[in-house]
Amino acid sequence: MKTPQVLTDFVAACRLAAKEPDARSAIVELMRSLVMDTDSLSAAMPAMDTHDSSPVGTLGGDVTLFEDDSVTIVLVDTLPHVLQPPHDHLMTAIIGMFEGCEQQRFWSRTADGIAPAAGRDLLAGEVLVIGTDGIHAIGTCDDIARGIHVYLGSLSNVARSIFHPETLEEQPLSMALYNDYCRAA
Numbered sequence: 591m592k593t594p595q596v597l598t599d600f601v602a603a604c605r606l607a608a609k610e611p612d613a614r615s616a617i618v619e620l621m622r623s624l625v626m627d628t629d630s631l632s633a634a635m636p637a638m639d640t641h642d643s644s645p646v647g648t649l650g651g652d653v654t655l656f657e658d659d660s661v662t663i664v665l666v667d668t669l670p671h672v673l674q675p676p677h678d679h680l681m682t683a684i685i686g687m688f689e690g691c692e693q694q695r696f697w698s699r700t701a702d703g704i705a706p707a708a709g710r711d712l713l714a715g716e717v718l719v720i721g722t723d724g725i726h727a728i729g730t731c732d733d734i735a736r737g738i739h740v741y742l743g744s745l746s747n748v749a750r751s752i753f754h755p756e757t758l759e760e761q762p763l764s765m766a767l768y769n770d771y772c773r774a775a
């Protein structure tokens with residue numbers, strides 16, 4: 591993927607911001623500025639990535655733009671008609687949308703598992719922060735959704751959980767389970 595200058599600049603700014611004492615606020619501000627003009631950002635972005643497929647359809651695709659111990663930055667393309675499974679990140683996640691609408695479903699931990707909580711639709715131009723104990727699942731509200739997901743840590747180097755879409759049983763996250771746990775929307 592040829593990375594547009596606007597994303598190269600955003601990655602450089604996030605790397606610096608991730609070292610600040612209040613990295614979360616600093617990166618939220620950078621994200622708000624990035625997605626403010628959705629039309630220009632959309633026009634500058636590379637074509638949508640669609641490499642991830644599940645038994646019920648193609649999910650879209652993730653392109654990791656940068657990852658180190660302090661920050662992971664991913665371009666997330668999401669296609670409609672698939673409900674992706676609940677999972678955690680074990681670190682703060684900051685999501686900014688620049689195209690379409692990403693459906694966000696949430697769960698909270700209970701004494702013996704997890705329980706559904708209120709969700710929301712995240713529209714182009716909006717920014718969402720998910721705390722370190724957050725559990726969410728993404729899909730689209732209708733058509734495609736494109737956004738940037740920033741995590742305050744090394745996302746591929748933590749032992750994360752995924753939850754069965756019907757039983758909500760918790761298991762170690764793997765891409766195989768992720769794809770298997772997708773459901774038709």
Ligand SMILES: [Fe+2]
Pocket residue numbers: 677678679726
């Ligand atoms: Fe996630």
